[in-house]
Amino acid sequence: MPKKRSGGGLTTTQQAAKFLGVAALSGAVLAGIALPAAGALGLAAKGTVEGFDEIPSNLKTPPLSQRIKILDNEGGLIATDYSRDRTVVPLKDISPYMQDAIVAIEDSRFYQHGAVDLKGILRAMNRNVQEGGAAQGASTLTQQYVKNVFVEEAGDDPDKVAEATQQTLGRKVRELKYAIQVEEELGKKKILENYLNITFFGQQAYGVEAASQRYFSKHAKDLKLEEAAMLAGLVQSPTRYDPVNDAEEATKRRNIVLQRMAAVGNISQDEADKAVAAPIELKVSKPNSGCITAVSGAGFFCDYVRKTVLTDPSFGKTPEERSKLWALGGLTVKTTLSPRAQKAANEAATSKVHKDDKVAASVVQVEPGTGKILSMGQSRPYGLDQKKNETVLNLAVSNKLGGSTYGFQVGSTFKPITAAAALEKGISPAQSYSSDWKISVPMNSYRNCAGSPVGSGNWDLQNEMESEKGAFDMTSALGKSINTYFAKLEQQAGLCETVTMAKKLGYERGDGKPVSDNNPSITLGGTESTPLGMAASYAAFANRGTFCTPIAIEAITDANGKKLGVPKSSCSRAMSEKTADTLNQMLKGVVEDGTGTQAGLTDRDNAGKTGTTNDRVDAWFVGYTPNLSTAVWVGADVGKKVPMYNITIGGQYYDKVCGGCLPGPIWKTAMTGALTASETPAFNPISVPRAKEKAKDKGRGGDTGGGNENDKPGGDPIGGITLPPGFIGGNDGGRGGGNGR
Template identity: 60%
Template sequence: MSRKRPGGGLSAAQQAAKFLGVSVLSGAVLAGIALPAVGALGLAARGTMEGFDEIPAMMERPPLSEKTTILDAEGNKIADVYSRNRTVVPLDQMSDHLRQAIVAIEDARFYEHGAVDLRGILRALTQNVESGAVEQGASTLTQQYVKNVFVEAAGDDQEAVAEATIQTGAAGLGRKIREMKYAIQLEQELTKDQILENYLNITYFGQQAYGAEAAAQRYFSKSAADLELHEAALLAGLVQSPSQYDPLVDEQAAVDRRNTVLQSMVRTGDITQAEADEAKARDLGLNVSEPRQGCITAVNDAGFFCDYVREEFLNSPVFGETRDERQAIWDLGGLTIQTTLDPTAQQAAAQAAKDHVYAEDEVVGSVVQVQPGTGRILSMAQSLPYGTEGDATSINFNVSADMRGTANGFQPGSTFKPFTAAAALEAGISPAQEYTTDWEHSLPNSDFRTCENEPYQGNTPDYEFVNEREDERGTWDMTSALAQSINTYFVELERQVGLCETITMAGDLGVERGSGEPLTAQPSVTLGAQETTPLMMASAYAAFANRGTYCEPIAITLVTDADGEEMPVPESECRQVMSEHTADTINQMLSGVVEDGTGQAVGLTDRDNAGKTGTADERKDVWFVGYTPELSTAVHVGGRADQVSMVDITIGGQYFERASGAGVAGPIWNQAMTGALAGTTPTTFNPVDVPRGDDRRGDGDRDDDNGGDNGDNGGGGEDNAGGGDGGVELPDWPDVEWPPDIFEGTNQGNGNGNGGRD
């Protein structure tokens, strides 16, 4: 039953009927469009029509989902990613053949009728009633476009997709009626060519190709503008049933359907019979292009970095208040994302990882490089390719668990020790601080204080620990302990500076558990017993290179939307977490690691560089983290999903009785750094005098831990040659008032160069 609006105006239903050219649009007629029987469903349709006015007047048309392109720092494409393979193009960039073919086969009277084709309705009604089945539909191209809009809006919600495409019952009739109303609206808002353009960009052509441009590329490896007649007819034929007429599945069905389209084009007068016959005589002419999308297709072995970019986007509130909002924006696509990836550094990192750890090895090599002072991630690579099959992995070992990394990360081993050293320097403890220990050592757990200033309660009364080798016994200062990676020294130092101070310094440097949880105040933390990630370690060491200023890592520098408008992007937050003097001192001491310490074999020879080796319990993780003023690189080697004890193992074609940070991770670091820095001008660390322990006096030249380094450290150095008390000259240390007994209990030199220890 029709209703009049107040004031005598026609209802929307009556307007629809008038638009169709009939006095009453009955439920029975509507039911007959898609159903052989009308009866009760006709009554349901009448009820639906009575609610015609209740349908919202304006249909929301969400923008079409498109591909997103990810670029490196130089503007080179890394990968295209999308939820739907689509490239929106205007109608004048589509072949005339395609436009004509679609109209001929889907809605021959498209340019003649309104939003709803009454003649088509009556034809479909007659055919369906006579056959007792649904053989014909009566939807115009405008109505089909409306349906596709609802499907597009449903996204991956299968329930919503089903609702948008339901054919039978009252729900099916309701869908048809909504389509009619919105089709009427669109015909009043848009021209026929605009509707056709929208239709050709939204419709699905099979094989994950949405829109004419993607379909042309998929089946013929060419633009939609360049489609020939026989090619356009094939694509037009796919729209009715992409799976039934799929040329990659059933070639004959595709040929028959193409020929049907060609004959329809003859009837509409778009081509002659001779042209149709010539096109029919041709084979399908397929030139299939496999869709290359997603991080698995990333160039320059940048799949893991591509994966990180996606996760940074989904985790950053800059792109939306909730993750669901950010996911919707990502799925919609159409973005161009410029990133921090340096192609030279990436190539060097990827090649270094693959050269030294083979895909078939039991372990994986991971490399990540960060630019000091900006936080920009310059490279992210693994020895395994990005993927899910064979010798590949989708696990991004470079990042934390909440960024699709491993469950907990990896134990960093002795690469954690510089954080304890930095905390000690900030607390006013001199690098000359010495401890004398045996190779095995124990301390009461109660000697350590928690962040609540309570005695640490361990599982046992004492914390027992050892050095790497049994001959590592004696007296060390901070410089020699870092160079030789002396465990006993750093546990003693941690006891003096405090557990809380140690983990606070690490936290300020961006280091946390791989699970995303903060570090726990436990004595073993200084020995790297709590898991973290290569990205965190590279970023933390970059702060040393940057004279104590830590910058949060970032991967995205510029994002533009489908309209070319710039979007806000996350910026690296930089903060001073230690004094410049502390960082300079760490740089000086870690330079000793690569000059004559555990990393001596892999240090760079052409520029200032510093670093630290690391080996976790049972050699399940080995590390080298190091840097120059321009670049910080962390390398980790360890098991894939399961940890592997790297004893009696072959890695990269080389046998290792016992893997180590210097022996396995170090060469990867050296190669990655050398390649990334090739052609760049070396710069230097800020020079600083680092005080040494009183036992540093020797004969002027020190061999490993024996003898003195220079005149300032007593002994036979040329500045103090022939005399003096051999004591340490206290530097002008910022904000530190040196206690008079700082060197109490250490050996005093006799001025004759005999103060060194052995």
């Protein structure tokens, strides 16, 4: 028996007959036709009257995919991204000329017939019988809208798109069923609005607002008669009538639309003639999508935001859910990016390292206390054209979020973490160790978190220069970056305690693998991390010991203005305030008269640490003020590691690159540009105990300053350390920790 609609009293077949204006659907129309399985919605259309009734009567309209807007923290547009360039607008914001033009050329009896046009069906049937197939369609605007719904739901799946657009009677029957529902539920005006928002107009423009912007760089509500007619003419064949590629064909088609508008009484013949005489005047805006469109060199930050949405469970439990959210679009993403800081970071990264150099620079800035990422700059521009030295590799972040495979060894920038672990254990900053410039440390003196020795034999290591021997306390060892001191300090503080402190500070490997507690050379930076990770870790020093996970997104709203949940920064105490205050005072010495003097800011409290790795393949400066933490890394970004000896970078020759002499000045430029004169908070003052023998000279005399890093180290032309026995340092099996600078 034919199925009835609840409360309606009529079978769907009878409703169809009502809309067609006939007593019943003729068996000659439907019966005996073998109809295929339905396409994108997984429905079945059968070739009988009863089969028509069996098609579900609920057309589930998917949300329309739209543009994503990525904004900075002041609301300025950073970039747009979309799978389909579309901006949905209400009918009142679409030019009346556009409304009339699309109706005139696509379905001039739109306001007179029901869901389907019987005259059109009979005309098409007659033609199709004569030609032995489905040569001619008779779709109303309503049916076209239904078909576009199927296409929209199919997305980018070519098989589903083919099903949704196949020219068969089965699809026509299915369209008819849903067209009846749509006419009943929406009405003519809403159908027209939906149609104009869903339809493809060519040149990657979906919907009339995007089309108007693409071809004329104006809103759809401002379209003139001849412009509206041109857009309406595109719908039949966006490629054939594309005005960008074939102005002559586009003009012919536009003129047909104008004459049709006059014929049905939308405009006068005089208006049509004047519009026909007008040339097509385009003001084309090129399709711009993705982070390649980002302003102020923020492409890498934009990509980080996109990958955050695609990987963070806050935006969906599965990768498929998160990908669907991004593809659907319509999102407004307000980020943490500071326009001022981003401009400064980008200028700093390119000030000392050119885009075509053998090495690259990365600059990233984090706000202490909030974890907000304020900038990400690189010396190479964001993009895919390698001939222009472009890259999409984000050197600031982990591999999961678009960075390098492993990250980069951090060298001596790790030493403050060891110092923090020691201070937390109660070891005084006045703790002094005396040694030669080379030492040999028993491996069984280091124990992992299970309490087991990490190896046998000895770990042989040395300082950068032969003159670096004798007694040092914690302040002078940080200022001069003494390797031997921190190997001994790690012995006393504990390897497990050192690794635990690193984890509390958010220290993570770039490849996502756990930080090992079996590697004592971690104290010299033998384990890889990322510039973002280091900036966030040092931000905890500035924040008096509280670490906050870095975040890039402040808020997201969907196309309906609904707020979505976003990941929040998680803050936790990593060390006491006293420990952090003590570190801040000691690390001030690094920039005042230690290895980082070329980075020091003279107008405010600031602190930091230099770092280089064996063969000088990585060079760092990580530093901070109470309100901004910045990490700078310089090294090879692709291919083999580049030892930075006798090398020209940014037009300047270096006999050997050091953390203070290249990343340091980059850091200073980034900090100076990001901060204003009014932002001068001070570190909490604290008295730092010193070893008696160092109190006389404050522990910072002699071989200090960035320039001294270029002195030739005695006995070892490259400086550096020897890895612990059995330890495979770095990701290439050959590199170990820092060389003391």
